[in-house]
Every structure is written in structure tokens, then in C-alpha cells.
Amino acid sequence: MLNSMLEFVPRIPIAEGTEWVTEWLKEKFSVLFDPIKEHLGNFMEFMSEDVLMLIPPIIFIIAVALIAFFISGKKLGLAAFSIVGLWLIYNQGYWDHLMNTVTLVIIASLLSVIIGVPFGILMAKSKIAEAIITPILDFMQTMPAFVYLIPAVAFFGIGMVPGVFASLIFATPPTVRFTNLGIRQVSKELVEASDAFGSTGAQKLFKVQLPMAKATIMAGINQTVMLSLSMVVIASMIGAPGLGREVLSSLQRSNVGTGFVAGVGIVILAIIIDRFTQNMNKKKA
Amino acid sequence: MPVIEAKNLSKVFGKNPKHALKLLDKGLSKEAILKEAGNTVGVNRASFSVEAGEIFVIMGLSGSGKSTLVRLINRLIEPTEGSILIDGEDLARMDKKSLRRVRREKMSMVFQKFALFPLRTILENAEFGLEVQNAPKEERRKKAEKALEMVGLAGYIHQKPGQLSGGMQQRVGLARALANDPEVLLMDEAFSALDPLIRKEMQDELIDLQSSMRKTIIFITHDLDEALRLGDRIALMKDGSIVQIGTPEEILVNPANDYVERFVEDVDRSKVLTAQHIMKRPETVNIEKHGPRVALERMREEGLSSMYVVDSKRNLKGYITADDASAARKNEIGNLEEILKNDIPRVDKETSMHEIFNIIHDSPIPVAVIEDGKLLGIIVRGSVIAALAGDAEVNIENA
């Protein structure tokens, strides 16, 4: 009796609807998706195989170590860690995988920032935009990460580009949120001061709000980069190359040893990336 | 023509402010409107005009609407009703572009908590107003440096605001406001965040600067001392309304209502200051030696319209006026006895400021300070006001 009340409405076809929408998008926007897939794919391949992999590893390691030394305020810790860590990855024969992962992370987080900061600014400037975007961000972040792999494959097939796409959805929210937060945190008096002297909206943004919000925005970008890395690893499931793929194939073959080594490689990369973005923040704040 | 004229300027915060204005029309109080409609009345029908070169002080207790009013003047807050004329143009009805032009060229603001840009150097802070006008780099630097020099900060231009003391930070705030050479300066409790000594120093400096630059200044304060020291005219605010506008003297002498009176009592330093602290050495004539001719000559020398008359032992005999002395000279009257007047306002050394104040505002001539019948000194109206305004320290050595 009570159960029949629950069954009063037949199952709502949400899954079918989603599928239908995805199909529809794929069809209608293939003019958009296909060139993105092609050009971005080519560019990323070029970047990893024809640029990063051609740099002799020793030069790459020294360059990273030098940058580490300077951005950490001429301390040796991070530089030493970078040398040892990167050398270990090289030593284990994962250098090319590392370069693929680095390419994915750089492109994915760059795009996240390019898209995320303007949305953050929009949210800060308009209450309506904030009210609309906030729940969308919540939704984007609470979905399990690999769910995004499905539309990514639908739109872009397999390879690096769908990996970047999935990472965009998953990793952009912190940049948007922190940009919004950073701008809203700028003291009311400073905003008044800039208005009182006759600033235009753009002058206020670039001369006062963004400089003041920079530290907060950088904290958001740091999170975005870390999320990108985690997503890029997951994206190996849809054929994105890199360290993640090694973990995945070890998993499929129950190969604990290589899985562990590839995992350590990811951790090393994560630590280096995290410290780099954090230090850039500190230096400028 | 006044530089700034506010007409019926009102601001009501909250939803449906026009409705709240109607309730104001019906005579409801600020409190009642908050209860009934949920609106806060920030400013209620403020009308005043400020002349060129004037320091116009707006004074009131915290929450009386001063900050709101000053922000209505440059439209950092949108008025609910009324107009603000600057050089005859109505700011309240201007489009954004014209509003920016007015803000860039005609008025600058100095903030209570300085509101300096912490990431910019002192020089870059002072340049800000010119920078948003896209002035050429050279020019903007020159003008900013000049403004910083005016406020005595020439040596600090490459430091960041955080490295300076509060007083110095507010000098930067002032320089930033002066750099684009505005007609009008809006100063919202500009010195309230400073400690008393620095505060006084800044007041003096503003007076100094003003004597050479002759800006039109609207100065907000909650402090009567400050208002009296700085203001050419003072407007008193209560619950969003302006309750009285007048010169410092008018405000002190004729407080418009209890509220103003209470304010004035606040400044009454009767407990510490008495007649002896503010009296001056009197100019007198000696009844035993001098006649109308000498008296007249002395009055002319000193620029006085009346003078006290004493004998050789400084016993007070009365006073004479210049008019009487001149008539006496014409009629060839040789001594002062005949024109001597006796309706002298008298106090003794220990008389309190409050009493002196009551006596002096009815009196056309200075108050005489008497001890054992001898004239010790005189008190003029100006020194009472100055003392009330907190300038008395300078004269305490006189006692």
C-alpha cells in the first residue's frame, strides 16, 4: 500500500535524458569539438614529444632545480628534492611518461585558470552571477571525478584531450571560488577610495582588486593545479598517456612493484608542483 | 555661488526606501521607521551650501549619518532623493561618465582609516588619482611629489604605507587627495583614528595648508573640539537630520536645542579652566593722567572700540567707548569722569569657563577679571571659544 504510493510516478528517465543531451551536444557541437580535439591534441603531442622529451633530462632537472632554488628564497631544500626526485623517475625509466603527465597538467591547469579567473571576477562583480554559479561549482566538485570521463569520451574520444576536458570540469572550481573570494575580501574602504578618485570598473579591477586578491587567487590556483594532477592520473582510464597509465596497467596486471614505482613518481611530481605554486604565491604576496 | 549645495538630500537604506521617505513625511522618527518598515534612515532631508574656500564641518554622534552624508556628496552612496549641486551641476542626476569626471577633477576624499593601497609605495599611492586620469607619467610623478612635499613626506616616497606611523599614513592620504588639485576635499573623520597629540598636530597642519591652498573642505568629525578648531561653519547632525548650521560662535552661544547644548557642555572645561587661564593683559587708560584725547589715540592704536579705565593703583573705575571719547573731545571735555560707564561684566580669577561663557555672550565689551577691586585682566570672546576648542594650553602660562 505505502509502496504503491512511491511507485505513483514511474521512473523518471534522467539517465536517458542525460544521454540524449550528450548525444545532442555531440552532434550539434561537433563543429566545435572536432577542431578542439584535433588542434589541442596536436599541440599537446607536439609539446610533450617534440619539446619536453627532446630536452635532455639532465638540463631539465638542472633547470627545475635552479628555479626551485630561486623561488624558495635561495634555500636548498626544494632544489635538492627536485634533483633527487626527478633523477629517481629517470632512473626508473619513466621519463617520457613524466613528460606526458607534465604536459597534461600544465595545459589543463592553464586552461582552468584562463577560464576560472574571469568567472571568479564575474561572480565578485555580480550577486546574480554568484547565486547562479555557486551551486554549479558545488555540483562540479561533488561529482565523483571519473564521472566526467564519460562525457569527455563522448565529445573528444580517447587520449589527452578528453583528459584535459575532464580535468577542466573537475579542477576549475577552486580558481573560480578563490578569485571571487579574493576580490570580495578587498576592504570596502579601498574599493571606496578607488571609486572616489574616479576609477572605471576596469581600473578598479586591475589597479586595486586583483592586486589585493592575488594571494588568495594564487591559493585557488594551487588547488586547481593539484586537482588537475589527480584528474590527469584518473584520465589514464580513457587513454591519457603518462604516469597514471603505468599505475593503471600495473593494476590490471596486479603488478605491485611497477604500480608502486609509478605511484611514487606521481607523488614526487605532486610535491614539486605544490611547492612551486605555493612559493610563487609567497614571493609575490 | 556656493561650490556645493545639497538640497533635501536623503538616504534610506533597505528595501522600498521611497515608502520609508513617506513615513518620514508623516513625521515618524528614525526609530519608528526602523521598527515599522525595517529601513534605516541614513540622512534625512539635508540641505546646506558650502562656499568656496570654507571649512564646513559636519558634526554629530556616531550613527548620526555623517559618513552617509559625505558619501552622498560624491555619490559613493546613491541618494534616495534630493540633489547635490557642484558648481551648479546636479551630481545626483549625472551619468556615470560625468560622475567620474567630477570625482577625478573636482573632489577628492580622505578616509578615516586612511584606505591607502598597501601594495603601492607612498609615491604610487599619491599618484593614484592622476593615474586613473591617465595623466602622463612625468606629470603625475611631479604632482604627487609636490603633494607629498606639502604634507612633509618628501623623504619617504619609496616606502610602503605599512612602514609608516598612523599620522604619516594619513598625511599620505591627504597628499593623495591633494595631488590632483581638487576644488573640494571631503574628509570623513580623517583624524579620528590618530592619537590626541598627532591629531592636534594634523589639525594645525590642515589649518596651515588651508591658509595657502584655500580649498573648499567638508570635514566630518564627532568631536566638538575638532569642529571648533577647524570649522568656519559647523553643521550639527542628529538621527540623519541637520539640526543646526552656524559659525562656531553661533553654535556655542545659541545652541539650537538640548542636543546641541549637551554637546556644548561636553566641551565645557570649567573643571580645569578658570578665568585666570584665559585672561589677557588689559589695555587701559589712567583716569588720573589721561583725558579723552589720549584715550582715543590709544584705542585707535590698539584697534579697540572700548577701553577700561583704572587709577594709578589699577583700581577699576569703569570703561569708556570710542564714540563717547570722540564726542567728549569735540565738546572739549577734559577728563574721563563724565563719560565713564559702569555696567561692567565682572568675574574673579576663579570663575569657571561655563559662567564666563554665559556672561560674555550678552556683553558688548570684554569681561573684566577683578581682584580686590583691581583689574587683573580681560577676557575676550575669542579666547573663550579658543579655550573651549582646546587651545587653552598655550595660555596656561599666563596664570
Ligand SMILES: Nc1ncnc2c1ncn2[C@@H]1O[C@H](COP(=O)(O)OP(=O)(O)O)[C@@H](O)[C@H]1O
Ligand atoms: N550600508 C548601510 N546599510 C544599512 N544601514 C547603514 C549603512 N550604512 C550606514 N547605515 C546606517 O545609517 C546610519 C548612519 O550611519 P553613518 O553615516 O555611518 O553614521 P556616522 O558616520 O555619523 O557614524 C546608521 O544608523 C547606520 O547604521
Ligand SMILES: [Mg+2]
Ligand atoms: Mg562615520
